[in-house]
Amino acid sequence: MLDLRKIRAIGLDLDDTLWPIWPTIERAEVQLQQWLQSRAPAAAQAIADTRQRLQLRAELAQARPDLVHDMSAMRREIIRMALARCEEDTTLAEPAFEVFFEHRMRVDLFDDALPALRYLAGRFPVVAISNGNADVGRVGIGAHFAASLSAHLFGVAKPDVRIFHAAAAAAGVDPGAVLHIGDDPELDVLGGLDAGMQTVWLNRAGKDWQHLRHPHLAVTDLQQLCSMLETGSAD
Numbered sequence: 001m002l003d004l005r006k007i008r009a010i011g012l013d014l015d016d017t018l019w020p021i022w023p024t025i026e027r028a029e030v031q032l033q034q035w036l037q038s039r040a041p042a043a044a045q046a047i048a049d050t051r052q053r054l055q056l057r058a059e060l061a062q063a064r065p066d067l068v069h070d071m072s073a074m075r076r077e078i079i080r081m082a083l084a085r086c087e088e089d090t091t092l093a094e095p096a097f098e099v100f101f102e103h104r105m106r107v108d109l110f111d112d113a114l115p116a117l118r119y120l121a122g123r124f125p126v127v128a129i130s131n132g133n134a135d136v137g138r139v140g141i142g143a144h145f146a147a148s149l150s151a152h153l154f155g156v157a158k159p160d161v162r163i164f165h166a167a168a169a170a171a172g173v174d175p176g177a178v179l180h181i182g183d184d185p186e187l188d189v190l191g192g193l194d195a196g197m198q199t200v201w202l203n204r205a206g207k208d209w210q211h212l213r214h215p216h217l218a219v220t221d222l223q224q225l226c227s228m229l230e231t232g233s234a235d
Contacts, residue, residue, distance in 0.1 A: 002179070002198055002216045004232060009146075009171035010120050011164065011192065013182030014130040017202055018117070018141070019107040021132070028103035032079075035099045042086035047079065056081050070152035071133040075100060105138040110204075116222035117144040123229075127167040129180065131157045131187060146171055158184075159191025168197070179216075181225065189215045200225055 015021035029047075036044035046052045056078045060067065067073045079100075080093035120126050125146035128136055133152050136142040147170035151157035154166060168175040175196040182188025183202045192199040193213055201215040202222065209218070219225045 002200075002228075004229065006177055006198065007179045007229075008124065008173045008177035009168065009179075010124045010126045011129045011167050011171075011178050011180035011182075011197065012120075012126055012145075013180075013184065013188050013202075014128055014134050014136070015132045016183045016204075017181065017188075018113040019109050024104060024107050027106070028100045031103045032096060032100040036079075036092070036096055040083055040086065040088035040092055040096075043079070043082040043088050043092075046082045046086060052082075053078065069131070069155070069157040071131070072097070072101070072152050101133070104133070105135060107134070107139055109141075110222075112222040114141070116226050117141060119226045119230075121145070124179075125171040125173075127171050127178075129158065129163060129167045129182075158187040159194060161191070161195040164192060164195030164197060168195075181222075185209070185211060189213075 012018070033044050033048045036047065057074065060074060060077055060081065064077070067077065076093055076097040079096050080090050083090045083093055117126070121144040126144060128145050128148035128150070130149070131151045133150060136145050136148050142148075147167070149163055149167050149170065151163065154163050156162050158164070164178075164180065165175055168178050171178065178197045179200060180188060180192035180197045181200040181202055182192070183204065185201065189199045189201050190211065190213060199215045201209070201218040203218050203220055206220065217225070217228070
């Protein structure tokens with residue numbers, strides 16, 4: 001059960017919490033492939049092939065484990081690897097990535113996301129804590145955040161407690177005063193618990209909880225959470 005009296009700041013996941021991530025990624029990949037098609041057709045075909053793309057990713061993760069937390073660097077290097085192996089112009093990697101990234105920022109918010117952001121930001125400092133590479137400013141919601149921490153810039157990813165503790169510091173509170181909200185049981189809930197935070201599991205799909213430790217609260221949408229905070233009832 002939540003202790004509402006302790007909440008002084010909000011930690012908030014982004015992908016699959018405020019918007020569905022895979023439709024966004026799929027659209028961005030289509031734009032990337034179309035851009036490459038006229039400039040590096042062999043690499044475009046390699047990147048479009050799921051098996052080849054996953055193989056490149058696996059090879060890169062093994063060769064550069066230091067990049068695994070950095071989605072932008074991984075994507076950029078996979079493009080570069082595909083260009084090199086197809087003997088095409090590797091200088092295209094950076095502009096090709098920028099095409100992908102531009103469209104990756106074009107998210108479709110869940111219907112409850114913006115009203116919830118307005119509600120939460122009107123009452124608490126809200127800090128984004130994400131393993132993805134979304135930029136809340138480019139997405140168009142930056143005004144609702146006091147700070148934003150992403151793994152590719154911070155250097156470690158959830159569930160590492162350091163990124164949670166840094167988020168608490170950015171909000172100017174102790175970790176125990178943060179309520180962290182996210183969709184991922186391991187990354188958001190267990191990671192937040194390890195960091196000493198209260199946690200909310202956003203379970204949009206109605207899945208069963210599979211872990212021994214539990215979130216302080218589980219909700220199916222953000223409006224449900226806001227209503228509970230508004231009424232002071234979080235049973």
